[in-house]
Amino acid sequence: MLTYDKRGVGESSGRFEEVRTASSEEDLRTLATDARACLDFLVRHPRVDPRRVGFFGASQAGWIIPLASDGRADVAFNIILAGAATSYGLEMYYSPLTGDGVRPSQGLSVEEIERRLQTYSGPTGFDPLPVLARMKVPRDLSIPAERSVETLEKLRRQDVPITFKVYPNGNHSLEDVSTGARLPYWEDVVQWLAKQGVLS
Numbered sequence: 038m039l040t041y042d043k044r045g046v047g048e049s050s051g052r053f054e055e056v057r058t059a060s061s062e063e064d065l066r067t068l069a070t071d072a073r074a075c076l077d078f079l080v081r082h083p084r085v086d087p088r089r090v091g092f093f094g095a096s097q098a099g100w101i102i103p104l105a106s107d108g109r110a111d112v113a114f115n116i117i118l119a120g121a122a123t124s125y126g127l128e129m130y131y132s133p134l135t136g137d138g139v140r141p142s143q144g145l146s147v148e149e150i151e152r153r154l155q156t157y158s159g160p161t162g163f164d165p166l167p168v169l170a171r172m173k174v175p176r177d178l179s180i181p182a183e184r185s186v187e188t189l190e191k192l193r194r195q196d197v198p199i200t201f202k203v204y205p206n207g208n209h210s211l212e213d214v215s216t217g218a219r220l221p222y223w224e225d226v227v228q229w230l231a232k233q234g235v236l237s
Contacts, residue, residue, distance in 0.1 A: 061125040061162035069104035089235050103168040112174050119209050122185035125162035
């Protein structure tokens with residue numbers, strides 16, 4: 038497994054740039070370039086089986102991983118935990134409505150939040166749907182968001198090879214909101230990788 042810091046974070050060089058809706062297409066493609074460089078490193082590494090290399094990430098990786106693997110035939114898997122399958126702009130609109138789990142929410146009901154999402158007409162920024170639709174790599178996504186599930190269901194109906202699992206009581210940290218217990222996502226990921234023949 039290879040992990041790396043984003044630009045300007047931890048021991049990584051460069052400068053950290055917050056992704057903004059208006060520049061999200063360009064910003065996320067830059068981050069995807071970094072992820073592709075890591076994959077290239079692993080594929081060439083003498084101790085790595087290049088047929089078993091893929092991407093694994095969470096949150097913002099829901100946009101970065103599809104971009105990083107787009108057009109590549111050497112990606113064995115894509116695993117995204119708690120990543121959005123919606124436009125960047127819609128997710129940036131959604132988080133303040135709910136408080137994003139870390140800030141005070143606006144006190145809106147789930148129904149009101151969904152109503153506002155249905156009528157959202159603001160800037161979309163990066164939209165992952167075209168990239169997701171082109172992907173031929175099996176993917177396992179753990180996404181506790183109704184809108185993302187709708188998108189993924191549409192892709193599945195178009196015969197895009199996709200697997201996803203929803204943890205109904207899960208939060209963005211992949212914990213049960215009632216008990217605080219860790220969700221069994223890692224066990225599910227390992228089982229899925231074994232089914233794909235990536236793990237033996």
